[in-house]
Amino acid sequence: MSAILPLRLEDVSxxxxxxxxxxxxxxxxxxxxxxxxLGANGAGKSVLMRLMHGLLAPTSGRVAWSGEGARxxxxxxxxxxVMLRRSALANVTYxxxxxxxxxxxxxxxxxxxxxxxxxxxxxxxxxxxxxxxEQQRLALARAWALHPEVLFLDEPTANLDPGATREIETxxxxxxxxxxxxxxxxxxxxxxxxLGDEVIFLHQGRVAExxxxxxxxxxxxxxxxxxxxxxxxxxx
Amino acid sequence: MLDAIxxxxxxxATLDLRLWEIVGLSLAVSLSxxxxxxxxxxxxxxxxxVGRFPGRQAVIVVLNALMGLPPVVVGLFIYLLLSRxxxxxxxxxxxxxxxxxxxxxxxxxxxIAALARQSVEDAWREYEEQLRSLGVEGVRGALTVLWDIRFxxxxxxxxxxxxxxxxxxxxxxxxxxxxxxxxxxTTTIALETSKGxxxxxxxxxxxxxxxxxALNAAAHLVKDAAQRRYG
Numbered sequence: 446m447s448a449i450l451p452l453r454l455e456d457v458s459x460x461x462x463x464x465x466x467x468x469x470x471x472x473x474x475x476x477x478x479x480x481x482x483l484g485a486n487g488a489g490k491s492v493l494m495r496l497m498h499g500l501l502a503p504t505s506g507r508v509a510w511s512g513e514g515a516r517x518x519x520x521x522x523x524x525x526x527v528m529l530r531r532s533a534l535a536n537v538t539y540x541x542x543x544x545x546x547x548x549x550x551x552x553x554x555x556x557x558x559x560x561x562x563x564x565x566x567x568x569x570x571x572x573x574x575x576x577x578x579e580q581q582r583l584a585l586a587r588a589w590a591l592h593p594e595v596l597f598l599d600e601p602t603a604n605l606d607p608g609a610t611r612e613i614e615t616x617x618x619x620x621x622x623x624x625x626x627x628x629x630x631x632x633x634x635x636x637x638x639x640l641g642d643e644v645i646f647l648h649q650g651r652v653a654e655x656x657x658x659x660x661x662x663x664x665x666x667x668x669x670x671x672x673x674x675x676x677x678x679x680x681x
Numbered sequence: 682m683l684d685a686i687x688x689x690x691x692x693x694a695t696l697d698l699r700l701w702e703i704v705g706l707s708l709a710v711s712l713s714x715x716x717x718x719x720x721x722x723x724x725x726x727x728x729x730x731v732g733r734f735p736g737r738q739a740v741i742v743v744l745n746a747l748m749g750l751p752p753v754v755v756g757l758f759i760y761l762l763l764s765r766x767x768x769x770x771x772x773x774x775x776x777x778x779x780x781x782x783x784x785x786x787x788x789x790x791x792x793i794a795a796l797a798r799q800s801v802e803d804a805w806r807e808y809e810e811q812l813r814s815l816g817v818e819g820v821r822g823a824l825t826v827l828w829d830i831r832f833x834x835x836x837x838x839x840x841x842x843x844x845x846x847x848x849x850x851x852x853x854x855x856x857x858x859x860x861x862x863x864x865x866x867t868t869t870i871a872l873e874t875s876k877g878x879x880x881x882x883x884x885x886x887x888x889x890x891x892x893x894x895a896l897n898a899a900a901h902l903v904k905d906a907a908q909r910r911y912g
Contacts, residue, residue, distance in 0.1 A: 527811035530911040573912025
């Protein structure tokens with residue numbers, strides 16, 4: 446199986462209601478380093494990731510994966526996880542079923558994934574009655590079971606308390622250690638530093654700066670990113 | 682008046698055979714119609730909710746409008762189809778319980794399909810990104826959502842059942858209100874009232890209301906339990 450990375454965006458723009466959300470973004474994502482997408486509210490972080498993941502089609506430009514079957518070899522975890530009204534385990538096996546995994550293998554992979562995120566004992570619990578943090582871990586288990594080459598995370602801890610956030614970050618590190626490319630948007634500069642290897646800084650739909658994490662902090666090169674970092678640091 | 686109510690109660694309490702035959706036929710006809718309409722209406726509503734095709738908005742408007750179909754008009758339409766000279770006359774269904782089931786199915790189908798369409802569309806808004814991210818599209822997506830909100834859809838089915846069990850016009854026209862064959866609760870109530878036999882009409886009225894209440898209470902309990910169980 447050839448790799449689906451690098452992912453190339455060529456001159457990608459996205460408009461909604463006559464307004465440009467993403468403007469002429471060109472970049473390549475390579476396997477390896479965890480990429481953090483930073484930017485203020487409305488900078489286009491979520492839209493950019495949805496364009497990469499294929500949930501949105503660009504108004505102009507091209508989103509190109511390198512290998513065949515890229516669709517099935519990537520997963521996304523959203524800010525607010527959507528769970529089906531069935532058990533935690535069944536939510537994971539559903540995803541595996543869609544992915545074409547058959548029979549007993551499905552349950553084995555699903556149980557492994559639940560154990561990985563620490564939900565092994567809650568396998569039979571209805572997914573929708575789990576806490577917010579548990580549901581987000583379940584969303585990660587659903588992704589884990591699929592062994593994606595790339596995992597997109599759209600502000601996965603935005604609604605969670607510090608304890609749950611720490612649990613989620615630990616799991617994201619496990620994905621990274623297992624060789625999955627992490628592409629994550631966040632508001633939290635602290636989280637960016639804990640999880641990221643490089644930063645793509647978005648400002649008004651454009652890439653204002655892209656730099657390795659140790660170059661970006663403490664001194665971003667672009668004035669927009671510098672202002673963002675300065676403004677945000679006290680609360681990070 | 683009080684006499685009539687008491688006599689009506691006595692008929693119900695003494696399990697009057699004639700009364701219970703009518704109740705039984707009513708339930709058989711309406712439940713069959715609702716079952717058929719549910720079988721077709723839920724997938725149809727889900728398909729319209731999830732699908733993207735030209736003329737979709739027009740289909741939704743027409744479907745919603747059909748919820749208000751007058752029963753007598755549906756009755757007349759089915760009557761023409763099934764009458765001896767009509768296109769389906771050879772089947773010999775006119776003035777049979779089957780004809781009544783057909784008429785009520787036509788009446789109830791738009792209600793169930795339109796309400797299901799609305800529910801599925803609301804749910805789809807919540808599920809779409811997640812399901813598409815997992816690689817779920819089209820029919821599978823519609824079926825997944827349909828199954829996931831199955832308890833909320835009970836409301837749509839109940840609305841259909843309410844319509845079927847309460848209507849007189851369609852079953853009167855295509856059934857003919859023949860004693861012992863196609864006489865149901867609503868047609869009997871209409872007939873007996875006009876004849877002045879209030880006890881039977883009142884007894885049936887009470888049974889009708891009790892049945893509708895019981896079904897709604899049962900559905901409410903099921904939904905409530907499901908809500909607590911699945912969130």
